[in-house]
Amino acid sequence: MTTTSSPVTGWPNLTSLPLDEPKKIGILGGTFDPPHLGHLKLATHFAKALQLDVLLLIPSGEPWQKESDITPAEIRFQLTEAAGIDLARVFLYLKIPTQIGIDRIELDRAGPSYTIDTAKALRERFGPHASLTWLMGADSLLNLxxxxxxxxxxxxxxxxxxxxxxxxxxxxxxxxxxxxxxKHQSIDANTLEKSPFGLIYLDNSLSVDLSSTRLRNQLKSSARGTIASEHIPSHALEIITNLGLYK
Structure with a gap:
């Protein structure tokens, strides 16, 4: 498995997970430019609702549908690792046992980052019986x-x-x-545990109104400090401040 194990952040080495039984694995991909509290809320909600064993945060390498001035991939990976620290603290506080992994699978793959390639690679990695669930907002489903x-x-x-x-x-x-x-919708979240693939679960109990694109634009305004502290996880914000990003 290629999930990162960072000596700085102390991420668990997910290669040690016993994969001889079905696992419930959530996947949250994106540019994470920057990661924001909306990402963390969505991750926390589904980790609890789906009782995930593992949650993978996967920053995209070359997001082919995004504008060309995207922050370099390695910096976005650092930001995602930092946001993962805050997410891990939320899980600890809420007693959510889900393990968190920050995965380089798209950064280490040459060429544009296509979700289909990542889905195929993760299926091969975790085997035919693991329940793999891609987490997304309704806007992503509409743009699918x-x-x-x-x-x-x-x-x-x-x-x-x-x-x-x-x-x-x-x-x-x-x-x-x-x-x-x-063809594919399921109204019961529990069915995802029993199905490795092929189902769509719509959850109307969480409503997150944040986007990285709008946040980047807001960070260029005079209210940058207030906006950043309200919407960006603290460890990611520290890196953004130190590197002078999004000005």
């Missing part, structure tokens, strides 16, 4: 048809989708997503 080989993803993973303000699924859904939900 723009992803590379999007219609193949459910052959490798489940989806757990959290509602987002201003992204009402019923009002904005295109026929392709309607058909996907008609």
């Amino acid at each position: 048809p723009s992803w590379n080989s999007w219609d193949q993803l459910l052959n490798y993973v489940n989806f757990a989708v959290a509602s987002r303000p201003h992204h009402e699924l019923s009002a904005q859904m295109n026929p392709e997503i309607e058909a996907l939900l008609a």
Whole structure:
């Protein structure tokens, strides 16, 4: 397994996990440019709701759908590691036993970062019986048809989708997503544990209205200090401040 084990942050070496039995693994991918409290809230919610054994945070290497001025991958990886420290503290406080891994799988793979390639690689890594669930907001589900080989993803993973303000699924859904939900939607989160892949669980109990793009723009304003402290995990904010990012 290629999940990082950092001497600085003390991440557990997930290669030591016994993989001879099905595991419940959540995957939260993204540019994490920067990681924000919305990411942590979504991760915490699904770690608890799905009773995940492992949560992988996967910063993208070359996000092919994003603008060209994205922060370099290694810095975004550092920011994600730092945010993971705060997430681990939240899990400890809430007594959530989920292990956290910060994974380099997309950074170490050459070329554009396609989710389908990551899903295939993780399925191969964890085997055919592990429940792999890709965590996302409703905006990502609505944009799914723009992803590379999007219609193949459910052959490798489940989806757990959290509602987002201003992204009402019923009002904005295109026929392709309607058909996907008609075939794959499950109304019970517990079914994901029993299914390695192929299900979509919609969760309307969490509403997170934060985006990295909007946050980057806000950080360029005169209210930078207040905005940063309200929306960015403390350890990631320390790196952002030291490196003078997002000015």
